[in-house]
Amino acid sequence: MVKLTKENSLNALVAMTLLVVPFIALAIDEPFYITLATRVAIFALAGVGLNLALGLGGLVSFGHAAFFGLGGYAAGILASHALNYEPIFTVPFEVNGTTEMLIIWLVAILVSGLAALFIGLFSLRTTGVYFIMITLAFAQMIYYFAISWPAYGGEDGLSIYVRNKFPGVNTLDPLSFFLIAFCVLMLAVLLVFVLKNSRFGAALQAARQNDERLSAVGIHPFNIRLTAFVVSAMITGLAGALYADLNRFVSPNMFSWHTSGEIMIFVILGGVGRMFGPIVGAALFILFEFVFGGLTEHWMLFLGLVLLVVVLFARGGLIGFITGKVRHE
Amino acid sequence: MSDENRVPVLRITNLYKSFGALKATDGVSLDLYEGEIHALIGPNGAGKSTLIKQISGDYPSDKGSIEFLGKDLAGLGVADRAQAGLGRTFQISSLALEFSALRNVMLAVQAKSGSSFRFFKPVMKDQALIDGAMAKLEQVGLESRADIPAAELSHGERRQLEIAIALALKPKAFLLDEPMAGMGPEGSVKLTRFLDKLRHKAPILLVEHDMDAVFALADRISVLVYGQVVATGSVEEIRNNPVVREAYLGTEVV
Numbered sequence: 001m002v003k004l005t006k007e008n009s010l011n012a013l014v015a016m017t018l019l020v021v022p023f024i025a026l027a028i029d030e031p032f033y034i035t036l037a038t039r040v041a042i043f044a045l046a047g048v049g050l051n052l053a054l055g056l057g058g059l060v061s062f063g064h065a066a067f068f069g070l071g072g073y074a075a076g077i078l079a080s081h082a083l084n085y086e087p088i089f090t091v092p093f094e095v096n097g098t099t100e101m102l103i104i105w106l107v108a109i110l111v112s113g114l115a116a117l118f119i120g121l122f123s124l125r126t127t128g129v130y131f132i133m134i135t136l137a138f139a140q141m142i143y144y145f146a147i148s149w150p151a152y153g154g155e156d157g158l159s160i161y162v163r164n165k166f167p168g169v170n171t172l173d174p175l176s177f178f179l180i181a182f183c184v185l186m187l188a189v190l191l192v193f194v195l196k197n198s199r200f201g202a203a204l205q206a207a208r209q210n211d212e213r214l215s216a217v218g219i220h221p222f223n224i225r226l227t228a229f230v231v232s233a234m235i236t237g238l239a240g241a242l243y244a245d246l247n248r249f250v251s252p253n254m255f256s257w258h259t260s261g262e263i264m265i266f267v268i269l270g271g272v273g274r275m276f277g278p279i280v281g282a283a284l285f286i287l288f289e290f291v292f293g294g295l296t297e298h299w300m301l302f303l304g305l306v307l308l309v310v311v312l313f314a315r316g317g318l319i320g321f322i323t324g325k326v327r328h329e
Numbered sequence: 330m331s332d333e334n335r336v337p338v339l340r341i342t343n344l345y346k347s348f349g350a351l352k353a354t355d356g357v358s359l360d361l362y363e364g365e366i367h368a369l370i371g372p373n374g375a376g377k378s379t380l381i382k383q384i385s386g387d388y389p390s391d392k393g394s395i396e397f398l399g400k401d402l403a404g405l406g407v408a409d410r411a412q413a414g415l416g417r418t419f420q421i422s423s424l425a426l427e428f429s430a431l432r433n434v435m436l437a438v439q440a441k442s443g444s445s446f447r448f449f450k451p452v453m454k455d456q457a458l459i460d461g462a463m464a465k466l467e468q469v470g471l472e473s474r475a476d477i478p479a480a481e482l483s484h485g486e487r488r489q490l491e492i493a494i495a496l497a498l499k500p501k502a503f504l505l506d507e508p509m510a511g512m513g514p515e516g517s518v519k520l521t522r523f524l525d526k527l528r529h530k531a532p533i534l535l536v537e538h539d540m541d542a543v544f545a546l547a548d549r550i551s552v553l554v555y556g557q558v559v560a561t562g563s564v565e566e567i568r569n570n571p572v573v574r575e576a577y578l579g580t581e582v583v
Contacts, residue, residue: 195448198452199448199450199452199455200447201452202432202436203439205428206425210423210426213423213436213494214436216419217436217441217494217497218408219408219436219445220408221408
């Protein structure tokens with residue numbers, strides 16, 4: 001099935017490392033590391049979403065915070081209504097909140113997908129720097145809306161007092177919650193991998209390489225890109241919902257352009273278009289935040305230097321640096 | 330040549346296109362019948378590429394109509410026209426450079442054989458796609474280079490690959506924009522022989538600077554000068570047309 005290439009071995013190593021860290025943390029009684037690993041998994045999931053658009057489709061979205069935040073707010077709003085026993089709306093029929101993760105995820109995915117459909121319809125008519133700016137503008141619009149909407153906490157954000165439920169799992173146990181996030185991450189990577197190799201993936205990658213060629217064989221690049229953008233947003237939205245549950249808190253910062261930039265950093269650091277790139281990128285990000293964040297609040301400076309080196313000297317990101325150039329079969 | 334009773338595959342009527350003050354296409358009428366090669370020649374800047382781009386759907390026309398298989402193409406984009414059966418090659422090779430030659434052709438087979446909105450089956454396990462694409466590579470003699478990324482193919486090989494892709498679309502008409510460009514004498518001769526047979530699959534509108542190839546292949550030739558067709562006729566008629574000789578061929582030819 002899967003060939004034992006250098007990249008596949010590295011991918012397996014990356015996944016195994018992430019999986020093992022929380023167990024070691026448990027063994028040495030440092031539960032905080034479990035939370036760190038969970039953050040890596042969730043950030044990586046957001047990156048896996050962006051990687052579909054950016055890595056395979058060449059769509060440099062600087063607005064994926066919109067979907068991350070929408071997923072987060074979907075979780076926050078549904079849970080807060082459920083915990084306060086207030087229906088979300090009663091006209092024309094009553095809709096109540098929920099604390100079931102599976103339902104929350106579904107809502108997060110739908111909401112982010114719909115938002116991406118709307119944003120994509122406008123932004124995908126442009127390319128290059130205009131696309132970057134329009135996606136950024138849409139995300140910032142939602143950011144300012146979230147800040148100024150008092151119903152759900154406005155600038156202060158929204159707390160979820162109890163972690164949401166997952167059938168058969170005690171989600172308040174850090175390790176169990178990590179395992180949920182890890183499984184979702186692996187499923188998302190698998191989904192992107194399958195998409196990459198499908199007919200749709202072939203068309204999407206061709207759209208990145210040569211728009212004109214794709215049109216000339218009779219495939220509309222716009223439709224292909226829009227689909228990729230929507231699926232990409234759905235994955236990032238799901239990551240947002242998990243992030244809300246991890247922190248038991250959502251804030252408008254999830255929508256800010258910093259978040260978009262960070263998601264992009266995960267993808268670029270790990271390797272644009274590399275299936276496990278976002279995991280490596282997110283892990284490095286969290287590691288830097290943890291190690292240098294204790295020394296100085298300007299820890300981003302160190303990350304910036306690494307990013308600079310990667311962009312200048314290792315275009316395939318860290319995964320590309322270790323395993324070499326991709327060769328399409 | 331043009332029999333009044335036959336319906337042309339492609340009929341261009343009174344087509345216009347201006348870029349500012351420049352009239353790139355200035356009232357062009359042209360048709361293409363089943364089984365023929367209609368060559369379009371003219372000096373640089375005569376508007377050949379503009380005309381091709383109007384037919385392919387890259388440029389909207391200011392005025393006039395393009396009918397293909399009896400249907401007006403107005404309002405259709407590049408992808409729609411390709412689906413309708415216009416198989417086009419580019420003046421400058423336009424390929425998915427990271428993809429292998431095979432995958433470039435597979436993309437065309439995929440477009441022709443149903444939807445690209447299939448998300449799960451891996452293309453490299455889709456034997457029908459692979460075989461279909463391989464057959465086209467064999468037709469142009471590129472089968473030994475199937476696994477080479479397009480970026481690493483030679484200029485001539487890329488030209489061949491363009492033709493293989495166009496073939497895979499099973500078009501109702503070919504639009505070939507200077508397929509011989511940069512092919513070298515040996516490649517040109519081979520390609521000439523190939524196109525000679527290709528016309529029986531689907532008629533060819535051929536833009537070409539290689540006059541040996543044009544005179545060897547064309548059933549009819551139209552000469553475009555400053556956006557206008559100054560003459561249309563058989564090879565003999567065009568060779569002997571004084572207007573054409575002055576405007577384009579010059580005195581040293583023939």
